[in-house]
Amino acid sequence: MSRIAYVNGRYVAHHAAMVSIEDRGYQFGDGVYEVVPIYRSTFIDADLHLARLARSLRELEIPAPMGDAALRSVLMMVARRNRVRDGIVYLQITRGVARRDHAFPARIIPSMVVTARPGPPMPTDIDGWAGGAITVPDIRWGRCDIKSVNLLPNVLAKQAARRAGVYEAILIGPADQVMEGSSTNVWIVDHDGVLRTRRLDHHILPGCTRAALAGLLAENTISFREDGFDLATLKRAREVFLTSATSLVKPITTIDGQPIGNGAVGTITAQLFGLFAAHARAQAEQEAA
């Protein structure tokens, strides 16, 4: 089956899906995106993703190309046409096509592209799901809360991780503070057993999986602290894990080549992975009902 993409109102063969060379996404990275996970043909945490998309567009003053209901049906159509049962749908909206000029065009007609692709099913073996990370300096801009396609620093960080043979690069900011991963949020169970993740501000992405997990923690009366921690605290942690739409809850058992805790997946990480997997299953079952 050949892949199908949605491009500005049309469903086209993926390999022939094109945008203008003067799309501002291409010339300036002037656009935003979302990756929505699909599990058993159901979008997981779609409300969170669409709310974040709306916020990213608002912050950049890019008009939404359509309402939420229409957007959902395009996402669903692309997922179905590509027969994605487990995988992701990718959505990108830019400030459209205009004669090149840094400032916004007088009239903005946003461009919208949607693709979907299958991915591995939800992992069942938590130990096999574990990975390693390196740490690199955070050289990104000052508005990482906007999910923009200005991703070059993230690309360079992820490439450094790839070269080191590990899953993720964790970005270290001023005063050795742990910011987030190149495409994930970072959580720890610190050496005192406290579950922590960095607070939200302009310097990290407000992860949807992070938000979903925070909701699950509240429901299960598991306390956590939303505050910063530094590199030394990260390396001394009992457990480290990452969250993102495709990383789910991802145990990190080595950082910069050194084991975290005893080098095995921690019990709290395993518990939270289970909570999140159950959360995804519940959404899929509700949808199927």
Next chain:
Amino acid sequence: MSRIAYVNGRYVAHHAAMVSIEDRGYQFGDGVYEVVPIYRSTFIDADLHLARLARSLRELEIPAPMGDAALRSVLMMVARRNRVRDGIVYLQITRGVARRDHAFPARIIPSMVVTARPGPPMPTDIDGWAGGAITVPDIRWGRCDIKSVNLLPNVLAKQAARRAGVYEAILIGPADQVMEGSSTNVWIVDHDGVLRTRRLDHHILPGCTRAALAGLLAENTISFREDGFDLATLKRAREVFLTSATSLVKPITTIDGQPIGNGAVGTITAQLFGLFAAHARAQAEQEAA
């Protein structure tokens, strides 16, 4: 006459010039660009632009799509086909098309796009060429020396200038240091009469017009200091001007609504504009000879 663009080996109608939705330029801003000014059908400071392009590509480990001689002939062909006598040629090279993944693809086939367009001829009235600027915080990433298409912060700064009804937004970094404009380098004649522009490092773009002007200053035994200055020093300056491929030497006579010096174009700015204009004319005449 309809415009023609070069896209990955083909000359195509500008309005139909397209790139893949999975070009990494579109999804990650994973690419670089150059804008080369054309004056009397001659590329101005082409060697400087091509050297900077090569450096940007090297820093990002994007292979050059062709050698310098071939690149020059593509640029010339696009300029000629569009009959641009005075204007610019725009060149963008990205890490090519690949299944979306932050890390580099195993095999990189860079994409290359070239466009040209006419612009106004070299200004002759220096007073009419003057403009204003505002100042905004510099929120860009830590590798602004690479001329990448991750330009969203520049877009937002330029839009702020547009809204304020002025030409440029000057970016103010840590400790109130003046970095550069959103698409220009900043020079001052300070309150003591010293010509100054910020030193080069990872935080500003090494401007080609800046480099050309520095060469002209040396030839004419006009001294200048390559060091930083802060916002207060900028506002107290006798003269302020910007340099870039399209700004040339651009007098700035107001900043944040306040006049610089007596509010008129300064004598040193006018002199340096004249030197740069003569430099461009000399290149055009040499080419024609």
